[in-house]
Amino acid sequence: MAKRGENIHKRKDGRWEGRYIKGRSAEGKPVWGYLYGYAYREVREELIKQKALSGFYQLSGKSMRFSELAELWLASLRQGIKESTYAHYRYTLHKYLLPVLGSLLVSSMTDSLLERLFLQILSPSDRSHKPLGASSAQECFGMLRRICKYAAHLHLMPPIEICVKLPHTQKPEPQPLTRTEQDSLRDFLLSEPTTRKIGMLLQMELGLRIGEVCGLQWGDFDLDEGTVTIRRTVCRICCGDGHTKVVIQTSKTQHSNRELPLPKPLLRTLRKLYGKYSDTTWFLSGNDERPVEPRCYRKSIQCYLKQARIRKIHPHVLRHTFATTCLQAGCDIKTLSELLGHSNATITLQRYVHSDLNRMRQELERITRWLHKGSDRSHMSKQTT
Numbered sequence: 467m468a469k470r471g472e473n474i475h476k477r478k479d480g481r482w483e484g485r486y487i488k489g490r491s492a493e494g495k496p497v498w499g500y501l502y503g504y505a506y507r508e509v510r511e512e513l514i515k516q517k518a519l520s521g522f523y524q525l526s527g528k529s530m531r532f533s534e535l536a537e538l539w540l541a542s543l544r545q546g547i548k549e550s551t552y553a554h555y556r557y558t559l560h561k562y563l564l565p566v567l568g569s570l571l572v573s574s575m576t577d578s579l580l581e582r583l584f585l586q587i588l589s590p591s592d593r594s595h596k597p598l599g600a601s602s603a604q605e606c607f608g609m610l611r612r613i614c615k616y617a618a619h620l621h622l623m624p625p626i627e628i629c630v631k632l633p634h635t636q637k638p639e640p641q642p643l644t645r646t647e648q649d650s651l652r653d654f655l656l657s658e659p660t661t662r663k664i665g666m667l668l669q670m671e672l673g674l675r676i677g678e679v680c681g682l683q684w685g686d687f688d689l690d691e692g693t694v695t696i697r698r699t700v701c702r703i704c705c706g707d708g709h710t711k712v713v714i715q716t717s718k719t720q721h722s723n724r725e726l727p728l729p730k731p732l733l734r735t736l737r738k739l740y741g742k743y744s745d746t747t748w749f750l751s752g753n754d755e756r757p758v759e760p761r762c763y764r765k766s767i768q769c770y771l772k773q774a775r776i777r778k779i780h781p782h783v784l785r786h787t788f789a790t791t792c793l794q795a796g797c798d799i800k801t802l803s804e805l806l807g808h809s810n811a812t813i814t815l816q817r818y819v820h821s822d823l824n825r826m827r828q829e830l831e832r833i834t835r836w837l838h839k840g841s842d843r844s845h846m847s848k849q850t851t
Contacts, residue, residue: 473485473486473513474513476506477502480504481503481504482502482503482504482505482508482509483502483509484500484501484503484512484513485498485499485500486498486499486501487499499516530571530572530573531568531571531572532563532564532567532569532571532575532613533567533568535572535613536563536564536568536613538616539612539616540555540556542616548715549713549715550701550703553704554703554704558602558605558609559609561595562598562602563587563606563609563610565590565594566583566587566590567580567587570583573623575614575617575623577626577627577628577629580614580626580628581628581629584606584610584628588603588630588633598633599633599635600632600633600634600635603632603633604632607628607630614626614628640779640780641779641783642786642789642790642791643670643779643787647776647777648670648787650774650775651670651770651771651774652670655770655774656731659735659738660739661739661749661750661752662766663770664732664735664739665749666767666770666784668682668694668732669781669784669785669788670785670787671732671788672726672788672805673788673792673805673806674696674785675699675718675722675782675785675807676760676764676767676781676782677699677701677718678696678699678717678722679749679750680699680700680750680757680758680759680760681697681698681699681714681757682694682696682748682750683745683746683747683748683749684740684744684747685744685745685746686749687728687749689733689736689737689740692727692728692730692733693725693726693728694725694726695723695724695725695726696722696723696725696726696807697716697717698714698716698717699714699718700712700713700714700757700758700759700760701713701715701759702760702761712756712757712759714757717807718807719807719809720809721804721808724805724807726805763781764781767781788806789802789806789814792805799814799815802814
């Protein structure tokens with residue numbers, strides 16, 4: 467049964483007719499669209515879709531600006547993301563997108579207009595910031611598309627597809643520490659061990675992230691079973707008012723929460739360092755008040771590298787070294803992915819697994835031996851027959 471105001475009625479030929487505003491003329495008069503069907507429900511459902519795809523977009527969000535829409539989108543995410551992620555999104559939004567798009571009316575947003583304005587974000591003519599690199603450009607572009615998708619979901623605008631050629635730069639592959647460098651660094655760290663020095667070994671021999679090392683407490687170590695449990699991470703985030711703060715939060719992903727066995731040499735050193743600490747004592751700082759933050763710990767790492775006469779590297783190279791060493795030792799990808807705390811093995815393959823010349827030579831020799839072995843069997847079989 468049709469309801470009042472639905473613009474659906476039954477025709478004399480037995481069909482149902484639905485009517486909706488699909489646009490406006492230059493004089494502002496409605497342009498009507500029509501739908502027909504033999505079932506009322508069929509016409510009603512299709513009419514709802516057409517209203518959402520046409521007239522409703524023109525009647526909603528006329529006075530809303532992009533800045534309001536963006537803040538609405540960001541607020542909708544807040545309960546489902548970590549504080550550090552929210553802070554990063556907010557910084558990106560206010561630093562790059564809003565200065566160019568903030569005053570734009572949502573009702574005037576089209577794919578061509580957004581594409582043209584996004585080019586200003588990539589390389590601003592007023593030099594408000596440097597031209598965006600590949601990573602930042604991809605992040606800003608993805609955020610813009612998500613905001614537009616959110617607006618379409620709220621029926622504030624029709625779905626649009628933005629296409630922009632983004633800058634692409636080939637990042638140099640991080641060079642892991644050589645076996646000699648690893649041995650030299652290990653000898654230095656274990657000669658006069660401290661918790662901060664052992665933190666570097668946890669990165670190089672267990673693949674921990676620097677934030678995970680900063681987030682360790684003595685209660686995370688089970689020195690009887692010889693394991694360490696990764697439960698949290700420490701990072702510094704932007705507060706939005708020009709200030710920053712240190713936050714302690716859950717690990718990067720669900721798979722980052724993991725229990726790892728400790729190598730025996732490392733376990734023996736930890737037992738020597740363990741004093742009358744409580745379970746809530748932070749491993750690096752040695753107190754219960756606050757942990758060492760990654761920014762300060764990076765300075766310690768660079769100091770230790772210099773003292774050990776090892777080339778200057780980013781702390782994440784220690785984690786990369788662990789992944790590369792595991793692969794060279796024959797560790798399977800699935801196990802390596804679990805050790806690193808990745809959500810799937812594909813991430814491990816893309817980010818950390820790189821074949822060196824020796825491995826490629828060994829694999830080619832193995833394949834060649836297998837081919838020759840098969841060829842010899844075939845040749846012997848022919849001689850027998």
